Amino acid sequence: MTVPADLTRRQLFMKIGIVLNSIVGVILAAPILRYLLSPVVRDRSKTFDSWVALGGLEQFPSGETRLATYRNPVVTPSDGQTADIACWVRNIDGKSFQVFAINCAHLGCPVRWFPHSGLFMCPCHGGAYYQDGSRASGPPERGLFQYDYRIEGRQLLIKASQLPTPGQPSQASNLVREIQPCV
Amino acid sequence: MRLIASIAEWLDARLQLGSSIRETAQHEVPRETASWFYVFGSAAFVVFMLQIVTGILLALIYVPSAAEAWNSLQTLNQSVPLGWYIRALHGWGSNFMVAIVLIHMVQVFLFGAYKYPRELTWIVGVFLLLITLGMAFTGQVLRFDQDAYWGLGIGASIASRVPLLGPAIVHLMLGGPIIAGATLSRFFALHVFVVPGLLIAFVAVHLLMVVKLGINEWPMPGRLVRKATYTKEYHELTKKDGLPFVPGAVWKDLFFAAFVLLSVGACAYYFGPFGPSGPPDPTIIQTAPKPDFFFLWLYAVLSFLPPSMETPVLLIGPVLGILGLLLLPFVFGEGEKSWRRRPVAVLTILLVAVSLTAFTQLGLHTPWSPLMDAWSRIPIPRDFLHNRTALERQGALVFQVKQCHNCHSLGDEGGKRGPALDAVALRLTQDQLIRQVIQGGGNMPAYGKNLSPAETTALVAFLETLHPAGQRPAQDASRSIVLEEHTTSGASNPQ
Numbered sequence: 001m002t003v004p005a006d007l008t009r010r011q012l013f014m015k016i017g018i019v020l021n022s023i024v025g026v027i028l029a030a031p032i033l034r035y036l037l038s039p040v041v042r043d044r045s046k047t048f049d050s051w052v053a054l055g056g057l058e059q060f061p062s063g064e065t066r067l068a069t070y071r072n073p074v075v076t077p078s079d080g081q082t083a084d085i086a087c088w089v090r091n092i093d094g095k096s097f098q099v100f101a102i103n104c105a106h107l108g109c110p111v112r113w114f115p116h117s118g119l120f121m122c123p124c125h126g127g128a129y130y131q132d133g134s135r136a137s138g139p140p141e142r143g144l145f146q147y148d149y150r151i152e153g154r155q156l157l158i159k160a161s162q163l164p165t166p167g168q169p170s171q172a173s174n175l176v177r178e179i180q181p182c183v
Numbered sequence: 184m185r186l187i188a189s190i191a192e193w194l195d196a197r198l199q200l201g202s203s204i205r206e207t208a209q210h211e212v213p214r215e216t217a218s219w220f221y222v223f224g225s226a227a228f229v230v231f232m233l234q235i236v237t238g239i240l241l242a243l244i245y246v247p248s249a250a251e252a253w254n255s256l257q258t259l260n261q262s263v264p265l266g267w268y269i270r271a272l273h274g275w276g277s278n279f280m281v282a283i284v285l286i287h288m289v290q291v292f293l294f295g296a297y298k299y300p301r302e303l304t305w306i307v308g309v310f311l312l313l314i315t316l317g318m319a320f321t322g323q324v325l326r327f328d329q330d331a332y333w334g335l336g337i338g339a340s341i342a343s344r345v346p347l348l349g350p351a352i353v354h355l356m357l358g359g360p361i362i363a364g365a366t367l368s369r370f371f372a373l374h375v376f377v378v379p380g381l382l383i384a385f386v387a388v389h390l391l392m393v394v395k396l397g398i399n400e401w402p403m404p405g406r407l408v409r410k411a412t413y414t415k416e417y418h419e420l421t422k423k424d425g426l427p428f429v430p431g432a433v434w435k436d437l438f439f440a441a442f443v444l445l446s447v448g449a450c451a452y453y454f455g456p457f458g459p460s461g462p463p464d465p466t467i468i469q470t471a472p473k474p475d476f477f478f479l480w481l482y483a484v485l486s487f488l489p490p491s492m493e494t495p496v497l498l499i500g501p502v503l504g505i506l507g508l509l510l511l512p513f514v515f516g517e518g519e520k521s522w523r524r525r526p527v528a529v530l531t532i533l534l535v536a537v538s539l540t541a542f543t544q545l546g547l548h549t550p551w552s553p554l555m556d557a558w559s560r561i562p563i564p565r566d567f568l569h570n571r572t573a574l575e576r577q578g579a580l581v582f583q584v585k586q587c588h589n590c591h592s593l594g595d596e597g598g599k600r601g602p603a604l605d606a607v608a609l610r611l612t613q614d615q616l617i618r619q620v621i622q623g624g625g626n627m628p629a630y631g632k633n634l635s636p637a638e639t640t641a642l643v644a645f646l647e648t649l650h651p652a653g654q655r656p657a658q659d660a661s662r663s664i665v666l667e668e669h670t671t672s673g674a675s676n677p678q
Contacts, residue, residue, distance in 0.1 A: 039354040039365070069466045078364030080250025081464040082332065085361065102468060107485060108336030110468035112555060117586040118633040123471035124337070125486035126551040126590075126600050128628050136628035138551075141490040162360040163336065166494075167343025168350035 049073075051150070051157045054089060054099070060156065062094035065113050065131060073161045087147065088113055088120070089156065090131065097156065100133050101145035101164045108165065111144065120144065141166070207394055208433075211425035213417075215401030217432035220294070222439035223287035224393070227315075228386065229440040230280040233447065234318075235379070237273040245325070247371035249364040249463065252327035256459045271451035274326075277319055279447050281477045284315045289532055295520030296399035298408045302512035304392040307385050309508045314382045316477070321374035323475045327367055328459035333472035335362045337485075344494045362465075397421065398428075402520035409517055471552065479546030480539050486551040550599035553589040557597045564594035571648060578645025581638045585630065593649075601627055608649045608656035615657075616643045 034041070054068040065088055072083040088111075090098040100120070102110045109124035119136060120129040127138035134143040145164035150157050162168070195201040244263055246255040259266035288308065291297060297305035320338075324331050335357070342356055343349040358365030400420055426432070457475070461467055474482050488496055522529055554561075563579050571579070582588060590600035611619060620639055623629030634642065650656045 037355070039358050039360075040351045067466075067468070072361055072363070074360050076364050078248040078250050078368070080248070080364070081462065081466075082249045082363040082366075083361070084464060084466045086466045086468055102465070103336060103340075106340070108340040109333050109472055110465070110470065112468060114586050114589075116558075116584050116633075117628075117630065119586070119628055121553045121555065121589070123552055123555055124333075124482075126553055128553070130628065130632075137623070137626045139486060139488065139490055139493065141493070163339060163353070163357065163362060165340045165343035165349075165353055167340075167345065168353065 049159050049161050052160055054087070054156045054158060057151065057154050057156055060089045060091040060097070062091050065090040065115065067113070068099075068156075070158070070160065085160070086110070087158070087160075088144075090133075097149055097151075098133060099147040099149045099156075099158050101147065103145065103164055104140060105135070105142050105144055105166060106138070106140040108163070208429040209427040210394065210397075211421045212398050212428050212432055213400040213420050214424045214426050214431075216398050217426065217435060218401065219435055219439070220290055221398065221432070222436050223283055223290055225436040226439050226443045227280060227283045227287055228390075230276055230283060230443060230447065231382065231386070233276045233444060234273065234280060237269050237276060238375070238379075240269045241273055242375065247325070247368055249327065249367045252325070252367055253459055253462045256326065256328075260456060260459075267456050268451060270456035271454070272447060273322075274457040275447050275450040275454070277322055278476060279443060279450075281315055281319055283443065284312055288312060291399070293522040293525075293528060293532065294399055294402050295408070295522075295525070297512040297515075298518070298520060299410050299413055299512075299516045300396055301392070301399060302516060304389060304396065305512050306509055307389045307392070309505065311382070311385050311389060313505070314378055314385060317378050318374065318382065319475065319477055321370050321378060323478075324367070324370040325374055326457065326459050327463050329461040329463060329467065329470045330458065330472045330474070332362055332463040332465065333470065334474055335366060337472075337474075341497055344498060399520075402522070404519070404521040404523045406520070407518050408520060469555075471549075471555070473546075473549075476543070480542035483542040483546040483549075486549075548599075552598075553586075553600050554598040555589060557588040558583050558586040561588060561596045563588075564596065567593055567649065572644070574641050575645045575648050578641035578643065581634070581642040582645060585633065585638075585642070587642075590627075604646065604649055606650050606654075608647045609651075609654060610657060611646075612657045612659045612662075613643060613647060614659060614662075616646050620646075 050073040052070045052073050054070055059068070060066050067086055068089045069084055069086045072079075072085050075083045086102045088100040088102065090100070092098060100111075104111050104122040104124065104127050106122065106125055106127045109122050111120040111122045111127070111129065113120055118131045120131075120133070122128070122138065122140075125139050127140040128136040129140070129144050130136050132143075133146060135141075147158040147160055149159075191201075241259070244255055244259050244266060246252055256270070259270050261267075291305070291308065324335060339353045339357060339362070342352045345352055354360065356366075356369075357363075358369045397417055400417060461470060473479070485493070485497075519525055563583065568576060568579055587604075588597045590598040592599060592603045593605060595603070607616070617639060619625075619627065620634065620642060621629060621631040630639075647656055
């Protein structure tokens with residue numbers, strides 16, 4: 001690198017000053033970026049999901065679909081009621097279950113269960129699902145999101161913590177899964 | 184008086200601002216621009232000032248915490264003297280601001296003001312529109328009620344569809360895995376610091392360019408914009424037939440600003456604040472969330488898009504729309520300014536206006552949504568049950584119990600999701616009714632698994648009665664022939 005002939009001492013110092021500030025800027029930007037991206041970076045380490053109890057099996061009679069609520073496992077003091085999440089529990093035959101997210105697979109509105117017609121209906125854009133969560137009609141591209149579940153000591157547990165969205169559905173797929181034995 | 188003058192003199196000797204302010208205020212503008220058509224930009228600015236003042240006043244009480252926000256709004260509405268009015272001013276101010284910004288944009292577009300040399304003024308204006316809509320959306324979130332909560336879910340569901348980055352964007356937007364405390368905090372930061380900061384910066388640049396480049400002259404049919412000659416022509420025009428902005432044109436701005444502020448105040452007084460609706464408790468699912476007025480059109484569009492089109496339209500549509508607006512001054516930077524000679528421009532505005540109005544209207548009524556309580560709240564009109572057999576009445580009962588009424592209307596009462604069934608027997612034969620009920624189709628769920636054969640028989644018997652008196656229900660012509668043949672052959676050939 002050649003030094004321009006007309007570069008004065010003050011100009012050189014100014015340039016060094018700019019370079020110094022750039023370096024300091026980068027040094028400060030790193031922690032700021034890490035702070036800003038914390039919701040994303042934390043996600044990558046998969047610390048979000050954990051098993052939460054929905055309640056005793058007696059709350060979910062065989063052949064029926066009932067509303068259940070749980071406190072989200074990732075919670076902060078300022079969350080208030082927003083950390084209380086609802087889901088639909090379908091007890092298929094007393095042995096196997098389906099746990100559906102409350103959020104419509106279209107745009108996340110809360111679906112309601114209509115036992116007489118055996119349909120979940122969404123109040124926002126009219127999405128409808130059959131009792132097994134599969135898409136019946138309306139704008140959703142897929143069936144309801146499902147949570148993984150297991151039964152432990154007469155308690156129904158689901159693996160939860162994230163808002164299911166079309167881009168990132170909750171853990172289980174909507175396809176028919178292996179039915180887990182009742183413990 | 185003399186004291187004030189001497190204080191002003193003392194200040195100006197130090198600030199050195201007086202001469203440039205005087206110069207700006209008294210710069211010459213073309214005479215025709217002192218028009219009532221040119222008052223919307225300043226009105227938008229004045230409403231923005233109102234928003235800043237009322238926003239700061241609200242922040243004195245509002246608690247940006249998911250656990251407390253809704254309660255603090257209740258406090259504002261119920262306990263703090265005139266808290267409801269400040270909320271109403273801020274809410275109505277928001278609606279007025281979006282409306283005025285849109286009107287301003289339409290005026291600027293129709294008057295060709297985006298053409299040379301005001302391309303950048305237009306581009307900054309496009310960003311100002313987006314920022315204003317950003318303020319409206321983030322503000323709606325701060326009214327942390329059911330609509331805000333589920334509205335965030337809709338936002339997250341849309342954002343999640345971005346390829347590859349979708350889930351990361353959702354987490355960034357929500358500040359965590361679910362809509363919760365961190366979500367409200369970051370929307371508070373956006374609404375109160377980031378977006379208004381951007382708005383102030385962009386408004387400053389926008390205004391600076393309006394002053395430096397001069398206000399767009401009144402477009403005359405046939406007076407074409409040419410880059411080579413425009414600036415010279417504009418200066419000649421202002422020199423020949425101009426008048427100082429203050430007081431020549433500014434009085435109309437002042438009158439209109441006062442009128443707009445008074446209108447905001449009156450709307451706030453008569454209609455009161457917006458919400459909050461129910462508390463942001465996701466376990467309360469008996470809710471039908473709806474966005475604020477200016478996003479209703481989008482809410483409606485989302486229900487009409489076919490599933491396969493939705494993601495591409497949602498992700499590509501806005502990009503193309505914004506790109507189109509940004510490129511407009513470069514593609515049509517010269518030529519005719521007058522809307523009288525730009526039929527395509529006028530038609531574009533009309534098309535957009537009609538579409539937005541139609542979708543907004545639909546968004547207000549949501550005909551695509553099942554009426555969740557129709558089956559238990561709305562009885563079948565008496566006329567449809569009069570003189571019916573026991574089987575048909577049993578079918579009417581099935582119609583209610585199986586929630587058919589949630590999507591289908593009878594006597595104009597009930598859901599509008601599916602077709603009205605007042606005369607369904609004219610359209611479908613018995614076999615077609617049975618098939619439709621059991622197999623569904625045409626956007627109707629199949630009820631085969633949820634209806635016993637007896638219920639289906641009763642329901643179809645009821646549906647077959649749904650035709651105007653004096654008109655015969657639809658019948659399969661071949662059926663009687665087949666049945667007849669069957670009877671004849673059965674009679675002649677007994678086995």
